Amino acid sequence: MIREILEYPDPRLREVAEPVATVTPEIQTLVDDMAETMYAAPGCGLAATQIGEMHRIFVVDCAEEDEPSDLRVFINPEILEKDGQVVWNEGCLSFPGVREEIKRAERVKVRALDRSGKEFLLEADGLLAVAIQHETDHLNGVLMVDKLNALKRRMMGRRLAQARKNPEGDSPAE
DSSP states (O other): OOOOOOOTTOGGGGSOOBOOSSOOHHHHHHHHHHHHHHHHTTBSEEEGGGGTOOBSEEEEOOOOTTSOOOOEEEEEEEEEEEESOEEEEEEOTTSTTOEEEEEEOSEEEEEEEOTTSOEEEEEEEHHHHHHHHHHHHHHTTOOGGGGSOHHHHHHHHHHHHHHHHOGGGOOOBO
16 A cells, blocks of 8 residues: 655654564565655655654665665664765655765665564665665654754755755655
């Protein structure tokens, strides 16, 4: 089921998500809804908090358009290591039509549970590493606007208002 994506400045986006105690059929249905919502948006990542569900869950799919789907589910993710630095032109489904240059770690190592509740470790770089950091931020109530200086925040606010007036210019976001 496609869910409504919360848009900035909805205060629920600032809430910190709670850990998932047990991966139940209800949690798996939520994961399925999140994936369907992300693909419909379209985006390459979506945190549960972006649809008003305060669970530590996010989904990402960083496959290129000409590649098969690579859906990854992260339940109770924990970034264990960060290395390097990269500046990435990020978008966000909660900031439709807006992109911004954000500094992130170039590589990350993350531990999480998959859709069935099995623990895994993953080392990632490139877009996947950026998406993992972006979505983990969402679970902690941190938004991409928080990564900007005051001038860029004001400019982003103006671009967001303009994008809401003209949604045709949307591009895929994280």
